Amino acid sequence: MIFSGSGSARYVAACATLTAAATLTAFAPLAHAAGPVALNIVDVAGDLQLTQKGFEAFKAKYPNLVSNITYTNAPAPQLPGKIKAMQGAGRSDIDLVLTGTDALAAGIQQNLWIKLLPDQAAAFPGTLDRYAPGPRKMQDLAQGYGLEVAYMPAGPLLEYNPAKVSDPPRTPAQLLQWCKAHPDKLIYARPANSGPGRTFLMGLPYVLGDKDPQDPVNGWDKTWAFLKQLNDCIPYYPGGTSAVMKELGEGTRDMTVTVTGWDINPRALGIVPAEFRVQAFDNMTWVNDAHYMVIPKGVPKEKLDVLYKLMNFMLEPAQQALTYDDGYFYPGPAIKGVTVDQAPAHSQDVLKQYGRPEYAKLLAERPHVLPLSASAMVAAFQKWDREVGAQKTK
Template sequence: MQMVKNPLRSPVLRIVFLGMAFLLAGCSGTGGSPNTNHPIILQVVDAGGYTAQVKPMLDAYQKAHPDKVSKVVYPARIQAPQLPGKLKAEENAGNIQDTLIITGYDAVASTIQQGLVEQLTPAHNDKFPNLDANYLPAAKAYNDLAQGYGLVFTYTPSGPVFEYNPAKVSNPPTTIEELQAWIKAHPHQFLYARPSNSGPGRTMLMGLPYLLGDKDPKDPIHGWDKTWSFLKDAGSAIDAYPTRTGDTMKALSTGEASIIASTLGWDINPRYLQQVPAGDKTFVLKDTTFVADAAFMMMPKGLDQARQNVMLDVMAWMLRPDQQAYNYDSGYFYPGPAVKNVPISLAPASSQQVMQQYGRPEYDTLIKNIKIELPLKTDQLVAAFQKWDSDIGSGKYQTS
């Protein structure tokens, strides 16, 4: 019987096998990621439209740490409901490509529920010292909703505010009762977009229960009798509801509407972009409660240790005051910073110029003086959308 030689007894083959082992070790890790001695590719999944705000922060990080990040990749934006499926597909395939998630609270809730993201705190509290103390109070309250699985990186008190054409509205309403009377007296001149598709529409919807003194502003089904009555009454003067906020801005600019639902950011940014006249104005009703909005950063489950380490470092970087100043951007999420002590003077010159030309000094006073509440919990918000769709907007959607 012929003996089979052990291939590893051959010096040449032994070198080949050792070389292959080192090569495989260097390529190990979920998704074919590099080892700890090489910079990673940072891939951002944007499920909400926040790339413009985070890109300067990530560019600055890469420039400061080329040993940690070789390239930042921005695939096409996805909608929040698509995020869980995308993460689950990568995890099931054992090929995690996305390393940083940026999204609103709706996708935070769904990804936590399905176990698709890593818990950041308290597991990694050492990476985020004094986190709670550094957050603005309302941003900190918002951050608590994520149970440590996401961290707020940008924040706005949002609204509701109402935007109008001063050439057509010489004496804007000052109370919710005056607004209701104005809408009835000026048919087809008040407009807001479908709440499930529109930040201003959603913010107005959640703000009305506070303005109207409803029984329970957090319970749209059993506590919003006055709100639903107001919306039905207003609906009698609205021909069709746009499905995009931008369409309400267009209606305001062309004179098809005289007053529209807006937010702090949706007032500033479209005027900067010249989508509405720079001279258009806003008003805030007496007894307004602002309903805040925020965006989170999260880390997918399944990243190798090397990429986890870098992503934790990136997140800590994004919460630094000098990086938070990029959140002023062009006013879209005004003010934008989620942490304390980030004045506009820290923002890039381009952002400062936008604020000087299109900002409203009274907004900072309003933010200090108006009570700020968190939005509805996800299940309650979905219930509110469904009731609005069936009772208010049914058959009246604008399709073009």
């Protein structure tokens, strides 16, 4: 939605740097430059784990275009308000944002992002034709305001400690029954700032057979009723998934909701024991996920020209192969024809050791759908915050 930094500590660094959002307003306005430009990239999705090496490769290849790149991590819910305030003050401190569907949706709703397609189509020739079929549908969610840079058929999935859970739930009813029998042992994070949390939220209407899975306000009667019942046996809702995985790995909790990447990566990094298992609902529908590159309004033209070239560079096969990473956003690549054989040897080793053979079967057999539209996603987050998590979110 383990997603920044470098080395094996990147997962933990993503948690520790959440407070860096407070520094966003501290950057001085960027000066217009005739030569190479300095870029400030803000990540609210953990996407730098997948893409930072690619950005650095661009800087190395084009020193005439980029003098320096600064990277900052921030919580997704806080960023739109900060950007709106900066734009109101006539500042352009942030040049590129890496976001999941959460801040993408909020920014579209608040008119924060530059419209790239079709407005700047000449800068992105043939880009839409490069996406693989699943990612191409996810690109449509951006409504032209961003370019998809990574892709994950996400979930929802349940992750559990097999030493504590001998018969994992296969239906929402069984999950509720298990939760009531084991109070405080199931946990998930606030959906507005958690990929697994929002995938669980958006996947339930399909599993429960709600009237309209794409309408959280008028079509999710069964989902909201279920989540309110489940609320009674959940201790609290952390502000992000990193805290959830830490508690799961330490044994404080026995079960959580997850997605493919948040299953593989914390086990590869030793945050969660390697032997922990996953379970899909019997009639699950995959809710797919993606990361996007978006540009806030107000960025000066000489930077836009560089950013457009950078975004195209990040969709080249060599950079896309890096998104396999340590399984964080599994599989990762968004464009056609990029296979795991093209990934770095380390990525291949991680996926061999910590990947799940059952994922291939599940991905092939179960249907796939897009997440909610921008406006519907914001409405779902607001309704969850108000009616489910209001008293328990930390």
